[in-house]
Amino acid sequence: MSILYLIIMPAFTQHILFDWQSCIKGGKYYTTDASVCPALDGYFVAATQARESLYGEDLVLIKTSVLGDSLWTKYYGGSKDDWLCGVFPTLDGNYYIVGTAASTDGDITFNPYPGFANIWVVKIDSSGYKLWDKVYGGSNKDDATNAVVTNDGGLAILGSTYSYDGDITNFYGARDVWLLKLDNNGNKQWDFTVGTPGFDYAYGITQIQDSGFIISGGFQEGSNGNIQCYNADSNYLDGFLFQLDKNGIFKSKKCFHGSKDDRIEQVLTLADGYLVSGATSSPDIASTNIGYHPGASPNGDPYIDFWLQKTDFDFNIEWQRCYGGSGWDYIIKVYPCSNGDYMMFGTTNSYNGDVSGIHHYSLTDQSDDIWMVRIDSLGDILWQRCIGKISAERLTYNSVLKLDEAHYVLSVEDEGCKIDGDFTCTTTDDPYHCYYYAWVIQINDTAASVGITEQLSSIKIKLYPNPATDYVVLEIPPEFDMKHAMAEITDISGRKIQSVVLAGHKPYLYTGDLPAGLYLLRIVNKEGFVSVKFLKN
Numbered sequence: 112m113s114i115l116y117l118i119i120m121p122a123f124t125q126h127i128l129f130d131w132q133s134c135i136k137g138g139k140y141y142t143t144d145a146s147v148c149p150a151l152d153g154y155f156v157a158a159t160q161a162r163e164s165l166y167g168e169d170l171v172l173i174k175t176s177v178l179g180d181s182l183w184t185k186y187y188g189g190s191k192d193d194w195l196c197g198v199f200p201t202l203d204g205n206y207y208i209v210g211t212a213a214s215t216d217g218d219i220t221f222n223p224y225p226g227f228a229n230i231w232v233v234k235i236d237s238s239g240y241k242l243w244d245k246v247y248g249g250s251n252k253d254d255a256t257n258a259v260v261t262n263d264g265g266l267a268i269l270g271s272t273y274s275y276d277g278d279i280t281n282f283y284g285a286r287d288v289w290l291l292k293l294d295n296n297g298n299k300q301w302d303f304t305v306g307t308p309g310f311d312y313a314y315g316i317t318q319i320q321d322s323g324f325i326i327s328g329g330f331q332e333g334s335n336g337n338i339q340c341y342n343a344d345s346n347y348l349d350g351f352l353f354q355l356d357k358n359g360i361f362k363s364k365k366c367f368h369g370s371k372d373d374r375i376e377q378v379l380t381l382a383d384g385y386l387v388s389g390a391t392s393s394p395d396i397a398s399t400n401i402g403y404h405p406g407a408s409p410n411g412d413p414y415i416d417f418w419l420q421k422t423d424f425d426f427n428i429e430w431q432r433c434y435g436g437s438g439w440d441y442i443i444k445v446y447p448c449s450n451g452d453y454m455m456f457g458t459t460n461s462y463n464g465d466v467s468g469i470h471h472y473s474l475t476d477q478s479d480d481i482w483m484v485r486i487d488s489l490g491d492i493l494w495q496r497c498i499g500k501i502s503a504e505r506l507t508y509n510s511v512l513k514l515d516e517a518h519y520v521l522s523v524e525d526e527g528c529k530i531d532g533d534f535t536c537t538t539t540d541d542p543y544h545c546y547y548y549a550w551v552i553q554i555n556d557t558a559a560s561v562g563i564t565e566q567l568s569s570i571k572i573k574l575y576p577n578p579a580t581d582y583v584v585l586e587i588p589p590e591f592d593m594k595h596a597m598a599e600i601t602d603i604s605g606r607k608i609q610s611v612v613l614a615g616h617k618p619y620l621y622t623g624d625l626p627a628g629l630y631l632l633r634i635v636n637k638e639g640f641v642s643v644k645f646l647k648n
Contacts (some may be wrong), residue, residue: 188219208234386453
């Protein structure tokens with residue numbers, strides 16, 4: 112018999128629906144690095160597409176309807192390898208495609224650094240026709256990791272650089288983190304490098320309210336260059352944040368250090384501070400227990416947990432938590448909700464800890480699922496769900512699009528071989544080989560509808576069985592005044608279904624007449640109310 116407490120609902124996921132799902136093939140072979148953004152009457156799904164010769168890669172752009180049906184496809188690139196970072200709507204009704212190009216021909220108008228891969232930006236109109244393209248970098252490899260359309264209509268691109276010349280003003284050695292700011296015509300306005308003599312890694316770029324920027328990433332040797340936090344252990348990664356003003360002038364920095372690998376991925380601006388997301392394999396990343404889940408690969412390498420911090424505007428930590436299991440758990444996108452909750456999307460191959468429902472796991476064969484987690488304003492898990500099938504599914508930085516409080520579009524990198532799990536279409540013409548394709552789905556969280564919100568309370572009320580069939584039993588603690596107490600049942604739209612006067616602290620409620628679905632039960636007395644959700648089968 113299942114018992115549901117008012118304030119703990121970690122596995123309640125029956126309210127997640129798929130509005131639609133679509134298999135997107137850019138061509139005969141694999142489609143990876145899938146990205147999604149809104150377009151007129153539908154969506155743009157962009158990806159990296161292998162050519163049919165399996166020699167070289169192009170950027171592919173697929174226009175879909177609002178239901179995910181493919182309408183047309185265009186390719187961008189040259190004769191060598193060109194790959195995608197993401198597609199982004201501009202402020203003037205057009206779109207930026209951001210990627211990395213090794214080609215010097217085809218759609219690349221001019222590559223000033225032949226022989227190396229460099230950052231490539233293509234501006235297109237709503238029909239996919241190229242307006243202009245430009246290549247940025249230096250005489251070594253430079254690639255794009257993430258990007259954001261800026262408040263002035265331009266573009267800020269975060270990536271990695273091995274170059275010491277060209278568009279790179281400063282270079283500290285090996286591999287640095289590089290931020291490039293462009294105007295809406297693709298002209299360079301300024302650049303900023305974060306680096307050490309070792310290898311440094313770019314992850315996130317955020318434009319904040321004053322039009323400045325926060326760069327997030329990781330480093331290994333922090334005693335030199337412009338990070339200079341401490342003499343870090345070069346065997347492991349540490350996280351950093353750099354804050355710049357709107358002109359690329361340095362303002363502040365912060366480093367994050369544990370005994371193993373730690374990195375900072377994304378910064379979300381809130382009304383009272385920031386939500387900083389990252390990943391850690393350090394059990395000692397915090398002075399107190401924040402729920403780290405230990406685990407290691409067969410060769411002894413530690414797996415990572417998702418790591419979340421709520422901070423003030425000076426990045427002083429107010430609370431922090433780890434999420435995951437004994438496997439590899441990685442969140443790539445966090446969205447705020449209007450009621451103070453947060454929705455998190457990522458990838459997991461754990462089968463325990465905070466994770467349940469993964470579609471395939473064994474000690475020798477771990478396949479990734481998409482992992483959705485909703486938490487409250489203090490970081491407590493409200494529910495989680497794994498989405499996927501036996502083979503692997505992954506998300507990239509720009510593969511989740513929020514439509515409203517309840518609806519999200521995901522462009523999933525899927526290893527498509529056969530139909531199973533949550534997947535309803537096969538994506539390969541060859542049953543003996545698995546190639547990656549884009550699995551585009553629209554998620555509907557029916558519990559996020561207006562009217563289903565819960566009143567917080569220190570009183571714990573038990574409700575069982577849950578899911579319900581013909582009845583539910585309530586166990587109400589003695590401190591709740593039952594004089595003139597009533598029970599109200601509403602559906603997910605807030606429409607009242609039943610209203611019953613309660614007697615005693617262990618009443619039964621008949622639910623046999625309720626259609627299958629999600630409901631909110633409110634118990635009301637003269638002092639206020641408490642509430643709890645339940646599912647009717």
